[in-house]
Amino acid sequence: MASSLSDEPSSQSAVLKLQRDFLSLLLSPIETPKTTKTRNKAKKPKSPKTTIESLHTFIDTHHLDLNFEVDGLSPLTLAIKKLMVLHVLLRRKDLDVNFKDTQGRTALACAVDEHREVAVEALLKAPDIEVDCHDMHGQTPFAMAARLGEIGILKKLLDSGANIGSEDIQQMTPLAWAVMERQQNVVKFLLDLPGIGVDQPNSDGRTPFSLAAEQGLVPIMQLLLEKQADPHQVDDHGHTAFWWFFKRRDGPKPRLLNSATGNPFDLQILVSKLPMPSKKDPSGRNWLSWAASYGDTEVVTALLQNTTVDVNIRDDTPELFSRTPLIWALEKGERPVIDLLKKRDNMSLHLLVKEARSVWQYRALEPINALIQANYNVNLRDFQGRTPLHLACLAADGDVVLDMIKAGAEVNCQDHAGKIPLQYALEMGCKKVVQLLLNAPSADLKPVLSDEWLNLEPERASWIQITKRANSSGFDFELINDTSCDWFPEPKESRLCICKKGSIWTQLPKVFGVHRSPEDQNEYFRYFHEERGLFVVTYMSLNFPEEHHGETLYSWGIAWVSKQTTEGFARGFISMLPNGWVPHDSFELFEQFLDHLHHEWNQYCLRLTDRVEELRRDQVKAKGVSHSLIDSLVHASQSRANLSKCLQSHIDGINDIIRTNTSFDLGQKSQLATDMRLIGKKLTSKLRQSEQSLRELLQIELAWVSRNESASVKRLSWLTFVFLPPMFVSSLFGMNVNLLENNPDWRWYILFGVLSFVFTGALWLVSKALPVRISALKYPTR
Numbered sequence: 001m002a003s004s005l006s007d008e009p010s011s012q013s014a015v016l017k018l019q020r021d022f023l024s025l026l027l028s029p030i031e032t033p034k035t036t037k038t039r040n041k042a043k044k045p046k047s048p049k050t051t052i053e054s055l056h057t058f059i060d061t062h063h064l065d066l067n068f069e070v071d072g073l074s075p076l077t078l079a080i081k082k083l084m085v086l087h088v089l090l091r092r093k094d095l096d097v098n099f100k101d102t103q104g105r106t107a108l109a110c111a112v113d114e115h116r117e118v119a120v121e122a123l124l125k126a127p128d129i130e131v132d133c134h135d136m137h138g139q140t141p142f143a144m145a146a147r148l149g150e151i152g153i154l155k156k157l158l159d160s161g162a163n164i165g166s167e168d169i170q171q172m173t174p175l176a177w178a179v180m181e182r183q184q185n186v187v188k189f190l191l192d193l194p195g196i197g198v199d200q201p202n203s204d205g206r207t208p209f210s211l212a213a214e215q216g217l218v219p220i221m222q223l224l225l226e227k228q229a230d231p232h233q234v235d236d237h238g239h240t241a242f243w244w245f246f247k248r249r250d251g252p253k254p255r256l257l258n259s260a261t262g263n264p265f266d267l268q269i270l271v272s273k274l275p276m277p278s279k280k281d282p283s284g285r286n287w288l289s290w291a292a293s294y295g296d297t298e299v300v301t302a303l304l305q306n307t308t309v310d311v312n313i314r315d316d317t318p319e320l321f322s323r324t325p326l327i328w329a330l331e332k333g334e335r336p337v338i339d340l341l342k343k344r345d346n347m348s349l350h351l352l353v354k355e356a357r358s359v360w361q362y363r364a365l366e367p368i369n370a371l372i373q374a375n376y377n378v379n380l381r382d383f384q385g386r387t388p389l390h391l392a393c394l395a396a397d398g399d400v401v402l403d404m405i406k407a408g409a410e411v412n413c414q415d416h417a418g419k420i421p422l423q424y425a426l427e428m429g430c431k432k433v434v435q436l437l438l439n440a441p442s443a444d445l446k447p448v449l450s451d452e453w454l455n456l457e458p459e460r461a462s463w464i465q466i467t468k469r470a471n472s473s474g475f476d477f478e479l480i481n482d483t484s485c486d487w488f489p490e491p492k493e494s495r496l497c498i499c500k501k502g503s504i505w506t507q508l509p510k511v512f513g514v515h516r517s518p519e520d521q522n523e524y525f526r527y528f529h530e531e532r533g534l535f536v537v538t539y540m541s542l543n544f545p546e547e548h549h550g551e552t553l554y555s556w557g558i559a560w561v562s563k564q565t566t567e568g569f570a571r572g573f574i575s576m577l578p579n580g581w582v583p584h585d586s587f588e589l590f591e592q593f594l595d596h597l598h599h600e601w602n603q604y605c606l607r608l609t610d611r612v613e614e615l616r617r618d619q620v621k622a623k624g625v626s627h628s629l630i631d632s633l634v635h636a637s638q639s640r641a642n643l644s645k646c647l648q649s650h651i652d653g654i655n656d657i658i659r660t661n662t663s664f665d666l667g668q669k670s671q672l673a674t675d676m677r678l679i680g681k682k683l684t685s686k687l688r689q690s691e692q693s694l695r696e697l698l699q700i701e702l703a704w705v706s707r708n709e710s711a712s713v714k715r716l717s718w719l720t721f722v723f724l725p726p727m728f729v730s731s732l733f734g735m736n737v738n739l740l741e742n743n744p745d746w747r748w749y750i751l752f753g754v755l756s757f758v759f760t761g762a763l764w765l766v767s768k769a770l771p772v773r774i775s776a777l778k779y780p781t782r
Contacts, residue, residue: 104136138168146174205235213245271302284316292325295334385416445581491567502554525653624704
């Protein structure tokens, strides 16, 4: 037993010696058999060579198993370097052609790894060869050939039925390995094969396109896109290919050298072939967003050449504020990208003012100022027609408003609602922003209404005082809660004082110190004009008939004062009109007065028309049985008469002012007279139409009443028709009837009553038909 144990190591060492001797024979030069005529000639001494016969003799003599490996070498892996030996070994039946070394590689895999295409071809002819054998990494010879760029070997393996979609332990396919090793020709060859998996992911969810993007291999990315590769597929880390692409291009190497060719046009072609270039990744960002944040001007330029790319698209991020590509570039300080994007962007500044300011606070001023300094168009409008200045005023943000005004923002532009920035500032009640806008030399208050100024005070003020500075250098404003205010500004200035309380307006003549009663004193119109040296005052006030009992209606109107000084004229305008801007002169104020008067009269006429239509509906519904409708018509007619009287009073008083007031020149008087004539004509026509409608309603109502009365008479005639025959018979029998003696019998009374009723009915039917027959005989039908 002990001897057998000692013999086992010796036998193993003997086998190992034989295996090494055989490998030595394979490593020595192989003599090729030759047939020559000069065998007997002297030969130079040569190194010992191995013959084919000696190989067979060695194997057969020692009964050597050829399926072994010593020091990482096997007979077959050595034979791939010597084609003659390879053919000898492949003819032996005791050789396992699929024998694997310690790394799990077969001779076929080793031949591929050593780029020995002839050896591969010889091995593939072996009957039991396994084409898709996997090494310890799970890689097949086909994947290895793709990684090494051996197209010739790939074709031979493909002809032998190799699996083009085989995966290793990393789930890497031959196509993925070709991309990883930048084998562009192999990639092109594989993509032409039917059934190739273009978007087959590896263990990290990375597709071949993603791997190419990570290395910036633009030509390979183009090839993949031509085969409908998905550039938006997300890997297991939540990244798409363009995230890897921009990360690579943001490296220290020059960006153009990241492509295989270095041709800048390759990048443009790649971007132009992108399907859905605005599609977003899981982080809510698209190609343009990432390119802008990385400052990649080349990709941004290529993307902007695509008309389907939306520059204004925002990220879908869970953050409170989602950015546009331009905002990303602003945050990163990428000025070249900013200059590219600002030409097509029209909402980033709106977003920064509207949303980022409320989220980022003062940090938002940096990108806003950076965008303004980049000569961004600050007057761009959003879908509501609002500019960034509108939004800044709506947010009551004085810092941004000041920056916008300095950048040349239009302070008088109107949005789709017809509002200027000042109106939003007044709406928010921010005095600081209002004064900033009023300080602008180009400020214009025309669209502003008088009631909008009152938003600046929590309590309703009595006066709104607006002063236009000299030389058109802006405005000043003040809200006064008193019975009077300072009418006169400094010389060369104009001031508008808006009165918002009717009780104060009616006392204004006393405040002016009028020494005589206003001219044309009546219940609807009052007017006075006085000239006291260099001081001139004009006041007019009017009223309308009361529409509702118990409602106090105050007068309203306009006034203006002027004073001449050594430094120039000082003009003051007093108004109860809804207009909230300073007129240029008394002529413009009077035009505003006529426009508002026309508007008020249109409202009164409209209410009267509505009242007439309401009465018309009531009339049709009542059909003449309403006991109050005639009274309502009379009341409406009285209201129309009062309005007509009031209108005539207004027309006469205003025409008198136009004719006699010295504040207007002849041309202005002519224009005002024409305007007043047209207004009077239109309003008089409307009142006449209302009068005609009321007359028609009254006539219709009387017709309804007459119809109802004739119906009552008809009902009485029917009653007479029914009771007249019995009454006749009763009176006839009453003269000769003795009811106590039953003489004649009472049944005769019933008989004669029925006969008289039938006779009367027959006569009625004859009377109804007789006129028809007479007319038919008198006018026979032709």
